[in-house]
Amino acid sequence: MAGRLLRRAAGIVATLLVTSLLVFGSVQLAPGDPASFLLGGRSASPSAVAAIKEQYHLNDPFPVQYAKWIGGVVTGDLGRSAQFRQDVAGLIAARLPTTLWLIGYAGLLILVGGLALGALAALRRGVVDRTVLIGTGVATATPSFVAAIGLISLFSVELGWFPAFGNGSGLGGRISHLTLPAAALALTFVGLLARVTRTSMLEELGREHVEVARSRGIPGSDVVRRHVLRNALAPITTVTGTIVAGLLVATSIVETAFGLSGVGQLLVSSVTVKDFPVVQAVSLLVVLAFVGANLVVDLVQPLIDPRPSHPKGGVR
Amino acid sequence: MTPRLLEIENLDVRLTAGRAARPILDGVSLHVGRGEAVGLVGESGSGKSVTCRSVLRLLPEGAEAAGSVRVDGEDVLTMSAARLRDLRRNDVSMIFQDPRASINPLRRIGDFVTEGMRAGGMSRDDALRRAAELLESVGIREPRAALRRYPHEFSGGMLQRVMIAGALAGEPRLLLADEPTTALDVTTQAEVIAILTGLRGERSMGLLFVTHDLELAAAICDRVYVMYAGRIVEAQTAGGLFDRPRHPYTSGLLAATPRLESDRPPRGVPGRPVSLAEAPAGCAFAARCAHARPACTRDVPARREIDGAHVACLRAEELSHD
Amino acid sequence: MTALPLHRRGFLAPLARVAGGDKLVTAALAVLTVLTVAAVLAPLIAPHDPDAVDLSATLSGSTPDHLLGADQSGRDVLSRLIFGARTGLLGPLVVVLVSTVLGTLIGVSAAWHGGAVDAVLSRAMELVFSFPALLLAIILVAVLGPGPTAPVIAMSVAYAPYVGRLARSVALREKGRPYIQAYQVQGWSGWMICVGHLLPNIAPLVLAQSAINFGYALMDLAALSFLGLGVQPPAADWGAMINDGSQALLQGAMLPALAPGAAIVITVVAFSTVGESIADRVARRER
Numbered sequence: 001m002a003g004r005l006l007r008r009a010a011g012i013v014a015t016l017l018v019t020s021l022l023v024f025g026s027v028q029l030a031p032g033d034p035a036s037f038l039l040g041g042r043s044a045s046p047s048a049v050a051a052i053k054e055q056y057h058l059n060d061p062f063p064v065q066y067a068k069w070i071g072g073v074v075t076g077d078l079g080r081s082a083q084f085r086q087d088v089a090g091l092i093a094a095r096l097p098t099t100l101w102l103i104g105y106a107g108l109l110i111l112v113g114g115l116a117l118g119a120l121a122a123l124r125r126g127v128v129d130r131t132v133l134i135g136t137g138v139a140t141a142t143p144s145f146v147a148a149i150g151l152i153s154l155f156s157v158e159l160g161w162f163p164a165f166g167n168g169s170g171l172g173g174r175i176s177h178l179t180l181p182a183a184a185l186a187l188t189f190v191g192l193l194a195r196v197t198r199t200s201m202l203e204e205l206g207r208e209h210v211e212v213a214r215s216r217g218i219p220g221s222d223v224v225r226r227h228v229l230r231n232a233l234a235p236i237t238t239v240t241g242t243i244v245a246g247l248l249v250a251t252s253i254v255e256t257a258f259g260l261s262g263v264g265q266l267l268v269s270s271v272t273v274k275d276f277p278v279v280q281a282v283s284l285l286v287v288l289a290f291v292g293a294n295l296v297v298d299l300v301q302p303l304i305d306p307r308p309s310h311p312k313g314g315v316r
Numbered sequence: 317m318t319p320r321l322l323e324i325e326n327l328d329v330r331l332t333a334g335r336a337a338r339p340i341l342d343g344v345s346l347h348v349g350r351g352e353a354v355g356l357v358g359e360s361g362s363g364k365s366v367t368c369r370s371v372l373r374l375l376p377e378g379a380e381a382a383g384s385v386r387v388d389g390e391d392v393l394t395m396s397a398a399r400l401r402d403l404r405r406n407d408v409s410m411i412f413q414d415p416r417a418s419i420n421p422l423r424r425i426g427d428f429v430t431e432g433m434r435a436g437g438m439s440r441d442d443a444l445r446r447a448a449e450l451l452e453s454v455g456i457r458e459p460r461a462a463l464r465r466y467p468h469e470f471s472g473g474m475l476q477r478v479m480i481a482g483a484l485a486g487e488p489r490l491l492l493a494d495e496p497t498t499a500l501d502v503t504t505q506a507e508v509i510a511i512l513t514g515l516r517g518e519r520s521m522g523l524l525f526v527t528h529d530l531e532l533a534a535a536i537c538d539r540v541y542v543m544y545a546g547r548i549v550e551a552q553t554a555g556g557l558f559d560r561p562r563h564p565y566t567s568g569l570l571a572a573t574p575r576l577e578s579d580r581p582p583r584g585v586p587g588r589p590v591s592l593a594e595a596p597a598g599c600a601f602a603a604r605c606a607h608a609r610p611a612c613t614r615d616v617p618a619r620r621e622i623d624g625a626h627v628a629c630l631r632a633e634e635l636s637h638d
Numbered sequence: 639m640t641a642l643p644l645h646r647r648g649f650l651a652p653l654a655r656v657a658g659g660d661k662l663v664t665a666a667l668a669v670l671t672v673l674t675v676a677a678v679l680a681p682l683i684a685p686h687d688p689d690a691v692d693l694s695a696t697l698s699g700s701t702p703d704h705l706l707g708a709d710q711s712g713r714d715v716l717s718r719l720i721f722g723a724r725t726g727l728l729g730p731l732v733v734v735l736v737s738t739v740l741g742t743l744i745g746v747s748a749a750w751h752g753g754a755v756d757a758v759l760s761r762a763m764e765l766v767f768s769f770p771a772l773l774l775a776i777i778l779v780a781v782l783g784p785g786p787t788a789p790v791i792a793m794s795v796a797y798a799p800y801v802g803r804l805a806r807s808v809a810l811r812e813k814g815r816p817y818i819q820a821y822q823v824q825g826w827s828g829w830m831i832c833v834g835h836l837l838p839n840i841a842p843l844v845l846a847q848s849a850i851n852f853g854y855a856l857m858d859l860a861a862l863s864f865l866g867l868g869v870q871p872p873a874a875d876w877g878a879m880i881n882d883g884s885q886a887l888l889q890g891a892m893l894p895a896l897a898p899g900a901a902i903v904i905t906v907v908a909f910s911t912v913g914e915s916i917a918d919r920v921a922r923r924e925r
Contacts (some may be wrong), residue, residue, distance in 0.1 A: 230423070276780065
């Protein structure tokens, strides 16, 4: 167990090192002079260029630059944004709450909606199952920005129930402003989770131990809860790792579509103006969160399935 | 007269759904008395498992049953869902073939053994205490610790003991065993059989023992039913079956069993077993029977009593089997 | 003259086999055929020039002249939709072709060689897995600048492991089968066995995965266009059209944004329907 954990930790560190190298190295690959990007295309005096080069360690060889950058990252210094002329850490910190709210809200919708729809389809074969299957098929094929457009046109423009843009203030304002974005973000993943839940529950429903439990006089609802749903959790947990990763990136699309100033929107606006320190920091943050989510899934897995080796699901 | 513990009368089971529609059981009648051990023997596809499962109303999906299955006079096929759950929990228990597949691999042994008792309203502590006693009675060492372990930590034989402990939890009067040793090693088979028969005796439970092994059935049962293609072809005392099998199929089965004490090599029954759906008109065994006459393929032979044995063969009286 | 029907049957037979009498799959195949034809023959089919401006029709809604209305610049939405099918299908096609070839190569080599090669390739695939495809595309856009090139390259790389993992597991299973060992004993080269016997066995499942990937790639590429990082305006592209149309949405004109949105959803549903039906078929045959 300890050895496994240690190997796992080493793997994570290696992954983070390589990804950070890739993220940081991409700047070096970019055609053109990094200093001119950092100036944001403004013409500057030679002394200003020299100052920029000094500030971003551009005169150092690549390994030294990388070492300085990663050293900064570890100590919380993510560099300075060329676009905003602010510390990247501060920029991200200001926008993180909105993004976290959005992900949390969407995550709740996904969990409740996906599990409920999947269980419903598995337990009510026939018309209900068929309807859920078609509905989730369409949901998984609807990218978040298309969902955003549809939701805005229906609930903001036609019905006027929810605001289409902006962050909102206070708890109520926040929730009402984030409802449509969270729904747009959640739609695809509700479909995905519902399908995985349905498939794995159907598989469990066909198992002999479920019939045995029924033969022992256990009430139907207990059989479903304790044997079907409980055993279906393993593949469901595996897919949540994928969902978290998808959510993190999709926030950039949804935040842009709804004009929310969050971390995702910061990433998109920084890419267009080649604000590399921000792109690097946010990218690293996303990878970190993704690796962390998968680590949590891996740690939770043995609690769900105590058997020493079980097939690891691979669902996209 | 008090009703028998188990009385199956004229049970027909057929699948009704679409293309898969076919008959499975035809006019099956059998009974088990209080404290009696009864064997039900047949090849795979003969309908012995379906018969056994019908006692708990565990019918295949899309199946329809006619006739009656009464436990203490109460018809299982028509009782309410609530009464059925109660019956499954307290009156009749079943032991399945493959314990590895029959016990939820993700839940603790304790959960499995106590589940029925908890559903019956027993407190957690009482149920666990009782479960530990049950595990001890089936010969599992350190039962307290075993309760907290998972199925994958046990061997197949040990798991089957757990299964038996779980089946005994509701203190049933009737135990159904559907090939309980087929999936086990030969050495553990004997242990499990010994535990099963021992506990049955102690608690004076009725037992319906389903197996394809005629000798095993004869060894532990008072009476034995022989099934072929969804029908019961012979019913006798275990001893009578060996001394004087009445149905050609039964004698064929006996002749096919290899024996140490005999120099005679085992003789197989020619042809392959059929299910009820594939069976031709008349006696389903006629096509494989050395004694078949044209009359055998006309009507299904009725079950008749001959010297205390029940047999469904037209020529039962004339044929004397060794 | 007799050769023609034979030829046609030869062309349609695989499609008919995929459909297998399933109405949904037949409909999906029909949708894909219509889309492909529309993309190829766009200049002949489109009622208007996709870039022609008709200011009198701006945000007009559906009229006989503009069946799906016109956008805020007065361009015909239907024509832009038809032309948009070109970039809409071409991008994912390149992604799927490259990722399928790359993934199959990686997966089969990893399975065939095992040992260190397998360890390195599997680690590399895991590494790419830890980069969500969209993030990889965004980083690459930051490096190479906006336009369809960076997203297509990024997606090709990001999707390769999905194919690679599948190809590896199927190849491992096949490799363990006796017939492959029999060929080895007979002295066939590893290359010949892979091409002649391993690939045909892997192909159906990889094909199914690729069809499903096509839909995902289409969604991701459209998302990048929507963000202004992919295909650049004024080129007709579904994602970019939705971005353009989202402003008109608040003025009450739904069609410029909703029409390309519907096109994306329908196309992706069609691709995943076909992909899943192939996968189901393979699974049933395995059993």
